[in-house]
Every structure is written in C-alpha cells, then in structure tokens.
Amino acid sequence: MPDIxxxxxxxxxxxxxxxxxxxxxxxxxxxxxxxxxSGSGKSTLLGILAGWLRPSHGDVSNLPSRTQxxxxxxxxxxxxxxxxxxxxPLLAAGALLQDASAEAYDILARVGLDAVAERPLRHLSGGEAQRLMLARAMAAKPELMLVDEPTASLDATSAATVIEVIHALADIGMPIVIATHDLHLADACRSRIEVRR
Ligand SMILES: Nc1ncnc2c1ncn2[C@@H]1O[C@H](COP(=O)(O)OP(=O)(O)OP(=O)(O)O)[C@@H](O)[C@H]1O
Ligand SMILES: [Mg+2]
Known part of the structure; x- marks a missing residue:
C-alpha cells in the first residue's frame, strides 16, 4: 500500500x-x-485519518477505507x-472455527496474552484488556489502525506491558497510528508526528 x-x-x-x-x-x-x-488536536487528527472529519485546508491522500x-x-x-x-472478527470474515482459533492464538501470542487466552475479559487486568483490544483490532485485518491513548488509564506497570507490545509491532505490515501523551510509548513507535498549534 502507498504511504498515506x-x-x-x-x-x-x-x-x-x-x-x-x-x-x-x-x-x-x-x-x-x-x-x-492535551487539546492540541491529536484525537481530531485521528478523526481526519478515519475519514470522519474534513480538514479545513490541505488534503490527505491514499487514505484506506478499512480502518479500525x-x-x-x-x-x-x-x-x-x-x-x-x-x-x-476472523469468524465474521468467513474463517472456520478451527482456523479462527489457531490464528487468534497466534495474534494473542503477539500481544503476550496466549497464557490467558481462556480467561474471561472481566478477569483480565487493565493492561491485558488493553492488549486484547489491540489483538482484536489486528484480527479484523484493517488497512489502518487508529489507537487513541492506549496507556492513559493504566498504571505504570500495566502501561509498560502495552508499550512493550507496541514496540514489538513497530514494523508490522499495516500502519498503526497512536495518539499519546506518553513519551515512552512514543519512543517505542517507528516514527512520530508532532501536533502543535
Ligand atoms: N466537536 C468539537 N467542537 C468544538 N471543539 C472541539 C470539538 N472536539 C474537540 N474540540 C476541541 O478541540 C481541541 C482539540 O481536541 P482533541 O480532542 O483533538 O485534542 P487532543 O490532542 O486529543 O487532547 P487530549 O490529549 O486531551 O486527548 C480541544 O480544545 C477540544 O476541546
Ligand atoms: Mg485525545
């Protein structure tokens, strides 16, 4: 896919x-x-990348249509x-249950959750639940992933596990754009865009 x-x-x-x-x-x-x-327009820019908001000036090219x-x-x-x-999401895309399970395990392993695969969501920690949301979004195989403040509601230890996963995804095949205040998280990303007034 061409760069956005x-x-x-x-x-x-x-x-x-x-x-x-x-x-x-x-x-x-x-x-x-x-x-x-805060308030500089990070979430707004995600909305533009999602196609929800139109910029007042300038334009965005090569925006994919399947965004998660x-x-x-x-x-x-x-x-x-x-x-x-x-x-x-794998079943919704037409996979057979056996194939969907195997692939879902692989995706969970990427975010370090294979050991808790059978655990209900309500028994996951905050950091685990946030990583599960990343895994579920990846399973939908979007052309673009938009992530808003994945560590904002987490304590430092849970945030660190999310940052580790983001680091491991740095070179994944799809673009993942992450709005964040967290400079450790920003450092774990492959590139950075600074929004300022
Ligand atoms: N629908 C709207 N109408 C008017 N102003 C808005 C609207 N949505 C957001 N704003 C304002 O635009 C500014 C930027 O908001 P935005 O949510 O994009 O910032 P942000 O960088 O994501 O902030 P944070 O780091 O706190 O999440 C804020 O001052 C906000 O109050
Ligand atoms: Mg925001």
Missing part, C-alpha cells in the same frame, strides 16, 4: 481558533506516534474469553 500523505493540513472547529496549521507528513507501515499537548479504532476503555463481553474476542 498529508499536505498542509489545517483544522478548525466552527467558531474556534485553528488547532493545527500546515501539517505535512507521511504514514507508512508500522507504528507512528501522534504526540502533542482501538478506544481508550476496553469494551467487550465481560464473560467471554480473551480468545473468543479475537476469534470473532
């Missing part, structure tokens, strides 16, 4: 001062951190196992 390119991007909510002006960047495969102070979000608070079925959360 933004040229001279600016954004302004109605009756508000401009959030950012003249942002130019490329996003290739692997992880890209979006950093900047990973939200800050893990959402799933509390009583269902970690494994079944990752199987579901």
């Amino acid at each position: 390119r933004a040229d001279g991007l600016a954004f302004q909510y109605p009756d508000q001062p401009p959030l950012f002006e003249d942002l130019t960047f490329r996003i290739g495969h692997g992880t890209t951190a979006l950093t900047g102070p 979000w990973v939200l800050q608070s893990p959402i799933g079925s509390p009583r269902r196992s970690a494994l079944s959360h990752v199987e579901l």
Whole structure:
C-alpha cells in the first residue's frame, strides 16, 4: 500500500481558533506516534485519518477505507474469553472455527496474552484488556489502525506491558497510528508526528 500523505493540513472547529496549521507528513507501515499537548488536536487528527472529519485546508491522500479504532476503555463481553474476542472478527470474515482459533492464538501470542487466552475479559487486568483490544483490532485485518491513548488509564506497570507490545509491532505490515501523551510509548513507535498549534 502507498504511504498515506498529508499536505498542509489545517483544522478548525466552527467558531474556534485553528488547532493545527500546515501539517505535512507521511504514514507508512508500522507504528507512528501522534504526540502533542492535551487539546492540541491529536484525537481530531485521528478523526481526519478515519475519514470522519474534513480538514479545513490541505488534503490527505491514499487514505484506506478499512480502518479500525482501538478506544481508550476496553469494551467487550465481560464473560467471554480473551480468545473468543479475537476469534470473532476472523469468524465474521468467513474463517472456520478451527482456523479462527489457531490464528487468534497466534495474534494473542503477539500481544503476550496466549497464557490467558481462556480467561474471561472481566478477569483480565487493565493492561491485558488493553492488549486484547489491540489483538482484536489486528484480527479484523484493517488497512489502518487508529489507537487513541492506549496507556492513559493504566498504571505504570500495566502501561509498560502495552508499550512493550507496541514496540514489538513497530514494523508490522499495516500502519498503526497512536495518539499519546506518553513519551515512552512514543519512543517505542517507528516514527512520530508532532501536533502543535
Ligand atoms: N466537536 C468539537 N467542537 C468544538 N471543539 C472541539 C470539538 N472536539 C474537540 N474540540 C476541541 O478541540 C481541541 C482539540 O481536541 P482533541 O480532542 O483533538 O485534542 P487532543 O490532542 O486529543 O487532547 P487530549 O490529549 O486531551 O486527548 C480541544 O480544545 C477540544 O476541546
Ligand atoms: Mg485525545
């Protein structure tokens, strides 16, 4: 897939001062951190990359249509196992149960959750649940993954496990864009875009 390119991007909510002006960047495969102070427009920029918001100036080219979000608070079925959360998108895409299970295990192993595959979501720690959300998003095989503040609601120890996984995904075949305040997380990414007013 060609790099996503933004040229001279600016954004302004109605009756508000401009959030950012003249942002130019490329996003290739692997992880890209979006950093900047609170309120600088990181989530807004994710919304532009998702195709939900139109920039006020400039344009984005090569935006893929199949985008997957990973939200800050893990959402799933509390009583269902970690494994079944990752199987579901594979089954929805037409895989047989046996194949879906095997592939879901592989994906869980990538995020360090193979040992807790059978555990229900409600018994996972915060860091485990957040990694499960990454695994589920990967199982949907999107062309672009958008992750908003994956460590914001975690204590330092849980955040470290998420950062380790992000580090391991640095060169994955699809682009993963991660909005974050966390400089350790940003350092674990392959590249970085700074959003500032
Ligand atoms: N729909 C909206 N209408 C008007 N202003 C908005 C809207 N959504 C967000 N804003 C404002 O735009 C600014 C940027 O918001 P955004 O959520 O993109 O920042 P952020 O960098 O993600 O911040 P944080 O690090 O706190 O998550 C904020 O001042 C916010 O209040
Ligand atoms: Mg935000």
